[in-house]
Amino acid sequence: xxxxxxxxxxxxxxxxxxxxxxxxxxxxxxxxxxxxxxxxxxxxxxxxxxxxxxxxxxxxxxxxxxxxxxxxxxxx
Numbered sequence: 001x002x003x004x005x006x007x008x009x010x011x012x013x014x015x016x017x018x019x020x021x022x023x024x025x026x027x028x029x030x031x032x033x034x035x036x037x038x039x040x041x042x043x044x045x046x047x048x049x050x051x052x053x054x055x056x057x058x059x060x061x062x063x064x065x066x067x068x069x070x071x072x073x074x075x076x
Contacts, residue, residue: 001025001032 007014007026014024014036024036065073 001027004028004033007036 002010002014002024004026007024017024018036018038021038025032026034026036064070
C-alpha cells in the first residue's frame, strides 16, 4: 500500500509493478482509495465468415476505374 504522495513520487515504478501483474493499492492516510492494476487489452476475437451473406460484391467492383478517379488515386 502506497500513500498518495509516495504514488505521485514513484508513479513510473508503480506502473511497472502493475504491468507485471502486481496489484498496487493507493491510500489517503491509512484508508485505501484506489487500486492500480494491469489492463488486459482484450482484442476482439475475429470470427471467420462473420459477415457471410451480409455483403455483396457486384461485377461493377471488377470494372476499371474511370480515368478521372484513377488520376485521383494516383495523386494526379
